Amino acid sequence: MFIITGATGKLGHAIIEKLIDLAPVNQIGATCRNPDKAADLTALGVRVRQGDFEDVESLRYAFEGATQVLIVSSDASAHRADPQAQHQTAITQALAAGAKRIVYTSQMAASASSAFPPMHNHAATEEVLRSCGVAWTALRNGFYGASGIAILGEALKTGILETAVDGPIAWTAHTDLAEAAAIILTQEQYASGPTLPFTGSQALDFGDLADIASGLLKRPISRQIVTDDELRKKLVAHNTPPQVVDIVLGLYIAARNHEFSVVDPALEQVLGRPPITMRSLMEDMIEC
Numbered sequence: 385m386f387i388i389t390g391a392t393g394k395l396g397h398a399i400i401e402k403l404i405d406l407a408p409v410n411q412i413g414a415t416c417r418n419p420d421k422a423a424d425l426t427a428l429g430v431r432v433r434q435g436d437f438e439d440v441e442s443l444r445y446a447f448e449g450a451t452q453v454l455i456v457s458s459d460a461s462a463h464r465a466d467p468q469a470q471h472q473t474a475i476t477q478a479l480a481a482g483a484k485r486i487v488y489t490s491q492m493a494a495s496a497s498s499a500f501p502p503m504h505n506h507a508a509t510e511e512v513l514r515s516c517g518v519a520w521t522a523l524r525n526g527f528y529g530a531s532g533i534a535i536l537g538e539a540l541k542t543g544i545l546e547t548a549v550d551g552p553i554a555w556t557a558h559t560d561l562a563e564a565a566a567i568i569l570t571q572e573q574y575a576s577g578p579t580l581p582f583t584g585s586q587a588l589d590f591g592d593l594a595d596i597a598s599g600l601l602k603r604p605i606s607r608q609i610v611t612d613d614e615l616r617k618k619l620v621a622h623n624t625p626p627q628v629v630d631i632v633l634g635l636y637i638a639a640r641n642h643e644f645s646v647v648d649p650a651l652e653q654v655l656g657r658p659p660i661t662m663r664s665l666m667e668d669m670i671e672c
């Protein structure tokens with residue numbers, strides 16, 4: 385049985401929707417912290433069970449019968465929890481359930497030396513997988529276009545986008561990453577290890593995004609660069625939690641270090657079609 389965690393998150397839910405097209409629905413198990421939110425999946429015939437990385441007992445029940453477990457990485461680092469410990473728990477319980485393969489949603493810049501803090505957790509989780517004793521795949525997902533659009537946020541109303549010095553990012557669509565995950569889950573011949581970077585076909589910086597948004601909204605959005613120190617002070621003044629300040633600043637530093645700028649054909653090859661472009665995502669997600 386395929387077990388997918390994070391079934392009520394954006395990526396996890398989309399993976400299950402794609403997997404339903406590729407595998408018998410009675411072979412798909414979804415886990416999430418609140419199954420009431422996954423009623424749509426239950427209605428489709430997916431086995432939905434409560435599973436929380438902070439609760440070992442829940443995972444024992446949720447992973448029952450697993451042959452493969454896809455662990456959607458937790459967003460815990462933004463909430464002061466320890467995602468690395470959570471992933472370790474999920475891996476241990478996947479193995480205890482008898483899973484023969486573990487697939488994990490990593491990130492293209494996973495590295496202990498990344499300037500972007502979440503990449504340290506991905507690198508540490510990949511290290512655990514390396515010695516887990518069963519087949520494993522780390523999906524090296526590119527940066528979500530949805531995150532870039534969320535960062536544009538207020539600028540779409542005010543016309544001023546304030547960022548630190550950034551760099552190009554090969555933005556990706558959740559639906560493309562979900563489809564690739566579902567395909568890879570159903571193709572067990574993948575060699576163990578990290579995939580090539582799953583990226584969009586073009587790397588764009590925040591100046592480029594501001595230009596695209598200006599074109600879509602038919603009004604100017606100008607970008608103003610602030611220093612890292614200025615940005616940090618502004619975030620602190622808005623009571624932004626310290627770990628989130630580090631994540632926001634780290635994103636800009638990692639981007640200008642070109643941690644997310646590689647454009648790789650791997651995602652297109654898995655999908656058998658070009659990935660969704662950032663412009664197309666923005667057309668869909670920005671209300672004109």
Ligand SMILES: NC(=O)c1ccc[n+]([C@@H]2O[C@H](COP(=O)([O-])OP(=O)(O)OC[C@H]3O[C@@H](n4cnc5c(N)ncnc54)[C@H](OP(=O)(O)O)[C@@H]3O)[C@@H](O)[C@H]2O)c1
Pocket residue numbers: 389390391392393394395396415416417418435436437438456457458459460470489491525526527528531
């Ligand atoms: N590639 C990128 O650019 C990028 C950007 C941001 C984040 N990410 C990573 O990708 C992940 C999925 O992204 P998304 O857009 O789907 O985020 P999302 O909608 O915010 O979902 C967060 C996910 O974390 C899971 N989670 C959090 N705490 C958990 C816990 N204690 N036990 C089990 N699961 C837990 C949630 O499961 P439930 O179903 O129980 O809610 C949910 O699936 C994020 O969690 C983050 O690690 C990647």
